[in-house]
Amino acid sequence: SGARGGKQPRRCITGAASQPPRPQPPDPRARSGDQLMDAFASAAADANYEAGLGEHVATPALGPTFRSVEEAHGMEEVREGFDVIVAPDPAVPPGPPGTPQAGGLGVVVSAKAALKLPGGGGGAPLVEVRLVRSGAVCAVSRSRLRVVCGSCKEEHLPFVVPHLYCSHCGERIRRNTAFWADTSTKNKGQVKLHTRCFDEWTRGKVPAVCAEYALDPADFVRQTNSVAEQEDVDNMVQCEGPCARWFHWTCARYYSPDVHEEATFACERCLRADDQGLLPRPDRLRAADLPPCELAGAAEEAIAAELAAQGIALGGRLTVRTVSCRRESYRAQEVLKQRYADYPDEFPYTSRCLMAFQQVEGHDVCLFAVYLQEYGADCPAPNTNRIYISYLDSVRYFESQPEGKRTAVYHAVLVGYLKHVKQLGFTHAHIWVSPPKQGDDYIFYGHPDEMVTKRMGLLKLKQWYEQMLNIAKERGVVADYQDMLEEFKGLESVSEIPIFSGDHWASSIHNKLKEESKKLSKQPSSSSGAKPAKTQKQSSMTDMVESLYEEMKSMRNHFIVVTLHKEHVGIGSNNCKPPTPDNRIHDPDPLQSNDLVDSRATFLEKCQVFHWQFNEVRNAQHSTMMLLHYLHNRHRSKPSADVKAKRTNATAGASGLSEMARIQRSRTQKIESAMRDWTALLRHAEDATKAETWELPPEELFGRILSQINRSKRDILHDKYNQCKQPSTSLVARSVFIRVLKRIAESFISCLVNMQQNPGLQAS
Numbered sequence: 001s002g003a004r005g006g007k008q009p010r011r012c013i014t015g016a017a018s019q020p021p022r023p024q025p026p027d028p029r030a031r032s033g034d035q036l037m038d039a040f041a042s043a044a045a046d047a048n049y050e051a052g053l054g055e056h057v058a059t060p061a062l063g064p065t066f067r068s069v070e071e072a073h074g075m076e077e078v079r080e081g082f083d084v085i086v087a088p089d090p091a092v093p094p095g096p097p098g099t100p101q102a103g104g105l106g107v108v109v110s111a112k113a114a115l116k117l118p119g120g121g122g123g124a125p126l127v128e129v130r131l132v133r134s135g136a137v138c139a140v141s142r143s144r145l146r147v148v149c150g151s152c153k154e155e156h157l158p159f160v161v162p163h164l165y166c167s168h169c170g171e172r173i174r175r176n177t178a179f180w181a182d183t184s185t186k187n188k189g190q191v192k193l194h195t196r197c198f199d200e201w202t203r204g205k206v207p208a209v210c211a212e213y214a215l216d217p218a219d220f221v222r223q224t225n226s227v228a229e230q231e232d233v234d235n236m237v238q239c240e241g242p243c244a245r246w247f248h249w250t251c252a253r254y255y256s257p258d259v260h261e262e263a264t265f266a267c268e269r270c271l272r273a274d275d276q277g278l279l280p281r282p283d284r285l286r287a288a289d290l291p292p293c294e295l296a297g298a299a300e301e302a303i304a305a306e307l308a309a310q311g312i313a314l315g316g317r318l319t320v321r322t323v324s325c326r327r328e329s330y331r332a333q334e335v336l337k338q339r340y341a342d343y344p345d346e347f348p349y350t351s352r353c354l355m356a357f358q359q360v361e362g363h364d365v366c367l368f369a370v371y372l373q374e375y376g377a378d379c380p381a382p383n384t385n386r387i388y389i390s391y392l393d394s395v396r397y398f399e400s401q402p403e404g405k406r407t408a409v410y411h412a413v414l415v416g417y418l419k420h421v422k423q424l425g426f427t428h429a430h431i432w433v434s435p436p437k438q439g440d441d442y443i444f445y446g447h448p449d450e451m452v453t454k455r456m457g458l459l460k461l462k463q464w465y466e467q468m469l470n471i472a473k474e475r476g477v478v479a480d481y482q483d484m485l486e487e488f489k490g491l492e493s494v495s496e497i498p499i500f501s502g503d504h505w506a507s508s509i510h511n512k513l514k515e516e517s518k519k520l521s522k523q524p525s526s527s528s529g530a531k532p533a534k535t536q537k538q539s540s541m542t543d544m545v546e547s548l549y550e551e552m553k554s555m556r557n558h559f560i561v562v563t564l565h566k567e568h569v570g571i572g573s574n575n576c577k578p579p580t581p582d583n584r585i586h587d588p589d590p591l592q593s594n595d596l597v598d599s600r601a602t603f604l605e606k607c608q609v610f611h612w613q614f615n616e617v618r619n620a621q622h623s624t625m626m627l628l629h630y631l632h633n634r635h636r637s638k639p640s641a642d643v644k645a646k647r648t649n650a651t652a653g654a655s656g657l658s659e660m661a662r663i664q665r666s667r668t669q670k671i672e673s674a675m676r677d678w679t680a681l682l683r684h685a686e687d688a689t690k691a692e693t694w695e696l697p698p699e700e701l702f703g704r705i706l707s708q709i710n711r712s713k714r715d716i717l718h719d720k721y722n723q724c725k726q727p728s729t730s731l732v733a734r735s736v737f738i739r740v741l742k743r744i745a746e747s748f749i750s751c752l753v754n755m756q757q758n759p760g761l762q763a764s
Contacts, residue, residue, distance in 0.1 A: 241270025
C-alpha cells in the first residue's frame with residue numbers, strides 16, 4: 001500500500017544516505033569520439049557523488065579490479081592457492097574444455113617467476129595453475145589470469161539494478177525505454193521524467209518538481225533505462241590469514257571500513273587452522289540478542305504453539321523482535337477540516353516495525369517484516385482504537401522439516417499480534433490487500449527470482465489474509481471480519497471513514513473533496529434563481545457518499561476490516577470503546593527508535609543505496625548482518641576498551657594524541673595525499689591541453705588515481721588508458737581522454753576541498 005519509490009544504489013557505507021538519487025552514466029566502453037567525451041564528462045560530474053556515496057576518495061581499493069593479475073595495482077605477487085580464471089590462449093586454436101588452451105577455473109599451484117616461455121630469451125614469467133575441471137596443471141602467463149572470489153569462484157558479483165521512477169508522475173520507467181534526466185550541475189540526477197511528462201512540459205505544462213528546482217528543458221538529456229549500463233558489482237577484500245585469497249564483501253560477510261572501525265577479515269579456512277587465535281575473529285551480532293518485549297514474546301509463543309500443533313521442526317532458531325516503536329502523528333487533510341468544522345487536526349498513533357529472523361546456514365536472515373500503525377484511545381474518531389497493517393513483506397528462506405511451512409509461521413506471527421492488541425483493548429484492525437507489482441519492493445530490497453516472476457495476485461493475497469483470519473476466528477482471537485462496504489453500510493458522512501497514514505482512502509477522499517469544491521465554486525449564486533448554497537452542499541455530500549459506496553463496491557477485494565471483540569459485532573464501529581476498566585489502552589512495551597528502520601521508505605532506500613539485497617541467501621545473510629549492526633546501534637558506539645588498548649599498543653610512543661585525534665589525523669593525511677595526486681593529475685592534464693601534446697599521465701600517478709575511484713569506473717578508465725598508449729590511437733581520441741581526466745580531477749578536487757573545510761564529512 002502507499003506510494004512506491006526507488007533510489008539508485010552505490011556500494012559504500014558512509015552515512016550519506018540522504019544524498020539524492022541519480023541515473024547511472026552510460027557505459028563509455030561502447031562509444032568513441034564526442035559521445036565518449038559526453039559519457040566520461042557525465043562520470044566526471046558525478047565525482048562529488050562518488051566521494052560522498054561511493055568508495056571514499058581517500059580510501060585505497062579493497063580488491064583486484066583490473067583486466068589481469070599483472071596489471072593489478074599493488075598485486076604484482078600471485079600467491080599459491082589463489083582462485084583464478086585462466087583465459088583461453090589467443091595464440092593457439094581453442095581446445096576442449098578443461099585443457100590449457102581453453103582455460104577455465106583453476107587454483108594457483110606455483111607462482112615462481114623463474115619459469116620462462118619455451119625457446120629461451122626474456123620471456124614473461126609464468127604461473128602454474130591446476131584447472132578444476134580436468135585437474136591438469138598448466139603454466140600460463142599472468143596476463144591470462146583473473147582473480148576470482150575464493151567462495152563463489154566468480155570474478156564479479158553483480159548487484160540488483162533498481163527501478164527508475166518518474167519524478168513527476170511517480171510511475172516506474174520501464175526497462176530499455178527512453179526517459180529524460182536532469183544534467184544541471186546543482187541538481188544532477190535528482191529529476192527523471194517519463195517521455196510523455198517531458199513532452200507535456202515542452203508544450204507548456206511545467207512539472208512541479210522542475211518548477212521547484214528552477215529547471216529548464218535544456219537541462220535534460222535523453223537517456224535509455226538500460227540494465228547493462230547501470231549494473232554495478234561488489235567490492236573484494238583480501239584474507240588477512242596465510243592464504244591471502246580474495247573474496248567478495250558479500251560472500252565474506254565483511255563490514256565496510258566506513259561502517260565498522262575494526263573492519264578486518266580472515267576466511268573460515270584460515271580461522272579453523274588458527275589454533276593460537278592470532279587472526280581477527282568476526283564480531284557477529286545476533287538477532288536473539290536484541291532486546292525482547294511482550295509483543296515479540298506473544299508472537300514467538302504463537303509460533304511455538306503452531307509448530308507443535310503441526311509437528312514442524314525448525315531448521316534454525318527463529319527470533320521475532322520489535323525493532324522500532326515510536327510515536328507519530330498523522331496530520332488531517334485541510335480539505336476535510338474545511339468541510340467539517342469539528343474534524344480533528346491530527347491523529348496520533350504508534351508506528352511499529354516487527355521483524356522475524358531465522359538462522360540459515362549458521363547466520364541470521366531477516367525473512368519477514370511488517371509495519372503497523374496503532375491508533376489508541378487517545379486518538380480522536382474515526383481512528384480511535386484501531387490498528388492498521390500498513391506493509392508486509394517476506395523472502396522465501398524459511399527452513400523447516402517438513403519444508404514449505406513458512407505460511408504457517410507468518411500466520412502465527414499475525415495471529416499472535418492480533419491477540420496481543422486485542423488484550424490491550426484495540427477494537428478493530430484494517431488491512432489493505434495490495435500485492436506489489438512485478439519489480440516493486442515493499443520492505444526488502446531484491447527478492448528471489450521465483451518471487452519476482454511469480455508474484456502473488458490480488459485474490460490469492462486476499463485468500464492468504466482470510467486464511468489467517470479464519471484461524472484467528474476459530475481460536476477466539478477475532479470475532480468477525482468483513483469488507484469496507486459491509487463495515488460502513490450505514491455511512492452518513494465522509495468524516496466517518498478512518499484515514500491512516502499512507503492509506504488509499506486518504507488520497508481518494510482528498511481528490512473527491514477537491515473535485516466537489518471545484519464544482520461548488522462553478523455553481524451560480526442563489527440570487528440568480530439557483531438552489532441555495534446549503535442545499536447545494538448537502539446534495540454534493542450525498543453524491544460524494546454514494547461515490548464512496550461505488551468505490552468500495554468496486555474494491556471489495558482490496559480492504560478487510562476486522563472486529564476483535566464479540567460485543568462490538570453489528571454495532572457502529574465508531575462507537576466501540578476498549579473493554580478495559582478505564583476505557584484506555586496501556587501498551588507495556590517501551591518506545592524505541594532506530595533511524596534505519598523507523599520508516600519503511602527509509603529502510604528500503606538505504607538498502608538500495610548500500611546494496612543490502614535479499615535476492616540470494618548469501619546476500620540476505622550479508623544484508624541481515626549489516627541490519628543487525630545498526631539495530632544493535634554499533635554504528636553509534638565507541639570502540640571497546642580492548643580495541644582501544646590494541647590500538648594504543650600498536651602506536652605506542654608514536655604520538656600523545658587522543659584516539660579520536662589519531663583517527664582524525666589519519667583521515668586528514670589520506671585526504672592530503674589524495675589532494676596531491678589529483679592536483680598533479682590536473683596540472684598534467686592542463687599542460688597537455690595547453691601544449692596540445694595530449695601526453696598521458698605517468699603510470700605510477702595514474703595507478704594511484706585509479707585506486708581512489710569507484711570500482712565501476714576503474715576498468716573503463718584503465719582500458720582507455722591502455723588504448724591511448726597504443727601508437728595507432730589517434731590524437732583526437734587521446735585528446736578526448738585527457739579532457740575527461742581534467743574534468744574528473746576538477747570535480748574530485750572540489751570534493752576534497754569541501755571535506756577539508758567540513759571535517760564532519762570525513763567522519764561520515
